Amino acid sequence: MTNDTRTVAAWLADLGSEKPAPGGGAAAALLVATGAALVEMVTNLTIGKPRYAASEQVMQEVRARAADIRGDAQALADADEAAFTAVVEAYRIPREDPGRSEAIQAATAAAARPPLATAELAAEVVALAGRICEGANVNVLSDVAVAASSARAALESAAINVEINVGALKDAGVADALSQDLARHMTAVADADEIIAAVRSALSGS
Amino acid sequence: MTNDTRTVAAWLADLGSEKPAPGGGAAAALLVATGAALVEMVTNLTIGKPRYAASEQVMQEVRARAADIRGDAQALADADEAAFTAVVEAYRIPREDPGRSEAIQAATAAAARPPLATAELAAEVVALAGRICEGANVNVLSDVAVAASSARAALESAAINVEINVGALKDAGVADALSQDLARHMTAVADADEIIAAVRSALSGS
Numbered sequence: 001m002t003n004d005t006r007t008v009a010a011w012l013a014d015l016g017s018e019k020p021a022p023g024g025g026a027a028a029a030l031l032v033a034t035g036a037a038l039v040e041m042v043t044n045l046t047i048g049k050p051r052y053a054a055s056e057q058v059m060q061e062v063r064a065r066a067a068d069i070r071g072d073a074q075a076l077a078d079a080d081e082a083a084f085t086a087v088v089e090a091y092r093i094p095r096e097d098p099g100r101s102e103a104i105q106a107a108t109a110a111a112a113r114p115p116l117a118t119a120e121l122a123a124e125v126v127a128l129a130g131r132i133c134e135g136a137n138v139n140v141l142s143d144v145a146v147a148a149s150s151a152r153a154a155l156e157s158a159a160i161n162v163e164i165n166v167g168a169l170k171d172a173g174v175a176d177a178l179s180q181d182l183a184r185h186m187t188a189v190a191d192a193d194e195i196i197a198a199v200r201s202a203l204s205g206s
Numbered sequence: 207m208t209n210d211t212r213t214v215a216a217w218l219a220d221l222g223s224e225k226p227a228p229g230g231g232a233a234a235a236l237l238v239a240t241g242a243a244l245v246e247m248v249t250n251l252t253i254g255k256p257r258y259a260a261s262e263q264v265m266q267e268v269r270a271r272a273a274d275i276r277g278d279a280q281a282l283a284d285a286d287e288a289a290f291t292a293v294v295e296a297y298r299i300p301r302e303d304p305g306r307s308e309a310i311q312a313a314t315a316a317a318a319r320p321p322l323a324t325a326e327l328a329a330e331v332v333a334l335a336g337r338i339c340e341g342a343n344v345n346v347l348s349d350v351a352v353a354a355s356s357a358r359a360a361l362e363s364a365a366i367n368v369e370i371n372v373g374a375l376k377d378a379g380v381a382d383a384l385s386q387d388l389a390r391h392m393t394a395v396a397d398a399d400e401i402i403a404a405v406r407s408a409l410s411g412s
Contacts, residue, residue, distance in 0.1 A: 004213060007210060008217050008236070009210045013243075015240065015246075016276055017247065020251065023244070023247060027352055031237070034233050036222070037218045037221035038221060040222035041223065041225075041229060066222070070218055074215060074218065140229065142370055146230030150237065153237070156402060160405070160406060163409065163410065164409060200366060203366070
């Protein structure tokens with residue numbers, strides 16, 4: 001069942017259940033969607049207000065991209081659930097089957113893709129939050145920090161999930177390529193911390 | 207509309223919309239629910255497995271509490287939405303109304319309560335994650351870290367929302383009491399970082 005039809009309560013119940021999927025990977029993808037939605041809300045509450053006319057162009061651009069990421073991240077939550085289920089199924093292939101090992105490796109490499117894509121989108125949400133830190137409606141500036149915090153958690157969570165899959169890979173070339181891709185996105189953790197600190201400082205008037 | 211009836215997609219769309227609520231406060235509450243659900247999943251996938259018999263009692267206790275928190279945090283998301291809407295409505299009282307200032311102060315003090323309760327539950331999710339770090343099914347150990355990361359983001363986000371409301375309060379006594387309550391929960395941020403580091407270290411075999 002996809003998140004288009006599951007209620008929030010049902011999704012959380014599924015997450016908490018003994019079913020292995022949805023798990024941390026899908027949760028991370030929804031953390032990105034949450035961050036993207038908050039960025040989008042801030043732009044929506046800034047656009048069209050004369051006081052913030054100077055940032056209108058940036059807000060328009062950021063709103064469009066955040067809305068796309070919100071949708072893409074939701075799709076990733078579903079993709080992660082499917083990829084994780086495929087790994088579980090590969091491990092269920094009988095041990096005497098000559099194709100078992102290859103099937104596990106292929107499923108594992110494929111299962112690293114959704115968390116990697118989650119990390120990439122999370123890093124982009126952090127960048128979008130950074131772009132609207134100045135010029136956002138001050139009444140919802142706190143939501144920029146919440147967006148960055150949510151995306152930061154998604155990054156951290158996605159990284160752990162990529163690392164697990166990379167650790168289970170026998171092909172060092174594939175593993176290294178995935179690790180390098182991941183490292184490129186992880187610099188956004190420090191950026192998120194900076195955004196959160198800047199917002200708190202601005203809100204406390206210091 | 208509550209989260210019992212809204213789909214995940216509809217909730218995210220509402221979050222991203224120009225409606226001021228749901229906003230960062232409700233999002234933070236759902237980050238707690240996500241963390242609690244992941245803790246619950248880990249206990250569900252550990253309980254009853256002979257290999258983890260030694261941790262059975264702890265897992266049972268943690269599961270029961272995590273399930274309660276999952277429900278309570280969802281209710282808090284709805285409560286935050288309602289409290290925030292009440293503040294917006296208080297500000298709409300005509301300026302010439304002698305009761306306006308008092309209504310705003312009362313609504314603002316009340317609006318600090320859901321984020322404070324969110325911070326309290328988030329700190330408890332971190333503590334639960336800490337309790338199951340050892341003794342959890344290693345196949346889902348990563349989800350303990352994702353739970354801690356999600357709760358950490360909730361703590362950070364709730365703190366910002368409490369601080370904003372505290373900053374708008376004229377009664378220093380009420381403001382100080384809220385700030386002190388908050389500070390008590392915020393020590394869990396460092397605990398979450400420790401849990402995440404411990405899980406990553408365990409998973410990388412170092």
